[in-house]
Amino acid sequence: MATTTMSITELDDETVRSMSIGAVFSDFGGKINSLGFHRKDDLLVTASEDDSVRLYDIANAKLLKTTYHKKHGADRICFTHHPSSVICSSRHNLESTGEALRYLSMYDNRCLRYFKGHKERVVSLCMSPVNDSFMSGSLDHSVRIWDLRVNACQGILRLRGRPTVAYDQQGLVFAVAMEGGAIKLFDSRSYDKGPFDTFLVGGDTAEVCDIKFSNDGKSMLLTTTNSNIYVLDAYGGEKRCGFSLEPSPNTTIEATITPDGQYVISGSGDGTLHAWNINMRNEVQPSFSYRASHVILYLQ
Numbered sequence: 001m002a003t004t005t006m007s008i009t010e011l012d013d014e015t016v017r018s019m020s021i022g023a024v025f026s027d028f029g030g031k032i033n034s035l036g037f038h039r040k041d042d043l044l045v046t047a048s049e050d051d052s053v054r055l056y057d058i059a060n061a062k063l064l065k066t067t068y069h070k071k072h073g074a075d076r077i078c079f080t081h082h083p084s085s086v087i088c089s090s091r092h093n094l095e096s097t098g099e100a101l102r103y104l105s106m107y108d109n110r111c112l113r114y115f116k117g118h119k120e121r122v123v124s125l126c127m128s129p130v131n132d133s134f135m136s137g138s139l140d141h142s143v144r145i146w147d148l149r150v151n152a153c154q155g156i157l158r159l160r161g162r163p164t165v166a167y168d169q170q171g172l173v174f175a176v177a178m179e180g181g182a183i184k185l186f187d188s189r190s191y192d193k194g195p196f197d198t199f200l201v202g203g204d205t206a207e208v209c210d211i212k213f214s215n216d217g218k219s220m221l222l223t224t225t226n227s228n229i230y231v232l233d234a235y236g237g238e239k240r241c242g243f244s245l246e247p248s249p250n251t252t253i254e255a256t257i258t259p260d261g262q263y264v265i266s267g268s269g270d271g272t273l274h275a276w277n278i279n280m281r282n283e284v285q286p287s288f289s290y291r292a293s294h295v296i297l298y299l300q
Contacts, residue, residue: 010260016275016284023061028052034254036078036086039129045086045106047074053088055106067109072099076125078134080148085112087134087148089122101125101136103148117144117153123209124164128188130171137163143176145191155191161207166220168213168234175220177208183220183237199237204228210254214261219278221264223255229266231257231278241281245274 030049037044042059051073055065073091080087084107090100100118102111115136124137132148143163145155157163161179167188168174174191176184181204184195201208206224213220213234222230227245232238245253248269255266263284264276275284 011258011262013277013284016263025054025056025063027063028054033074033091034076034125038079038083039081041083043079043083045077045079047077047088051091053077053086053104053106055084065106067104067106069102072097072102076122076136078125078127080127080132080134087125087127089125089136091121094118094121100138101146113148113151115146115151115153117156118142123162124211126165126167126174128167128171129169133171133188135165135167135174137165137176157186157191162209162225164208164211166211166213168217169215170217175211175213177211177222179205179207181205181208183208183211183222183232197237199232201230201232201239204230209252212256214257215259216261219257219261221255221257223253223266225252227253227269229253229255229264229276231264241276241278243274243276243283246270 028048028050032046032048035044035046044056044058046054051069053067053074054063057064071093074088075091076089078087084105086104086106088102088104094100098116099114100122101115103113105112118138118140120139122136122138127134134146135143137143139162141159143157143159143165144153147154159178164177166175172188174186174188181201183199185197186195204224206226208222209225210223218234220232220234227247229243231240233240245268251269253266255264257264262278264278266274268274277284
């Protein structure tokens with residue numbers, strides 16, 4: 001089981017190259033809109049175009065539960081702290097219902113709470129690692145801060161362009177990426193005072209579609225709408241390295257940093273898995289590919 005006290009195994013190029021497909025799940029229609037891992041338990045949740053939310057046991061490569069959400073659809077998704085509860089954004093009927101976000105129980109297929117406020121689709125969603133707060137970024141040019149325990153929005157940031165959000169691993173700081181390659185850092189306890197720092201990703205003004213902090217909090221990972229991936233120093237904003245994929249029209253790329261902070265791994269529009277060594281700044285050649293419309297669990 002994955003726990004906060006468990007030591008992190010450091011990877012090397014040989015281990016990354018040896019990764020292989022351990023299980024394939026394809027019993028749904030359309031593409032996967034988003035996925036998320038639980039912070040402590042070996043669980044994965046996905047939201048897909050067929051309006052389904054699926055819960056997987058990744059240690060045993062087993063589908064545990066499927067729920068359907070035809071009225072609202074399923075777009076962005078993330079776990080809460082509870083292993084059977086998730087936050088999911090809506091794809092359908094947003095204008096008529098205003099119910100942009102839902103707090104769902106996977107245990108009994110019940111909506112525990114609706115969150116209204118966003119006027120357009122939510123494109124970024126992130127749960128605080130330390131309390132019941134979560135953030136959402138929307139195409140209505142706003143970031144909203146919420147609390148699972150109440151319906152009302154707790155705070156709003158008005159921004160330019162498509163905002164993308166992420167908490168650091170301690171929940172003390174959150175980052176907002178916005179138009180023009182700007183990354184703004186906020187103190188979670190006093191975000192109303194404005195950002196305490198702003199970085200610029202020099203030379204790339206494409207919108208950021210995903211942002212993450214590394215486990216040690218020292219790096220930030222950005223993925224842009226033109227399929228560029230950057231690793232930044234989380235303290236000073238300097239660009240540590242950058243990688244590029246072939247442009248994939250109508251496909252949003254999402255990358256991740258391995259738990260040891262040594263590699264970037266990303267899917268691509270053609271279904272190929274890519275991996276790069278951050279320190280060496282070179283690609284570790286992938287040995288396989290698969291269609292991006294499937295859930296695939298990889299083994300090392």
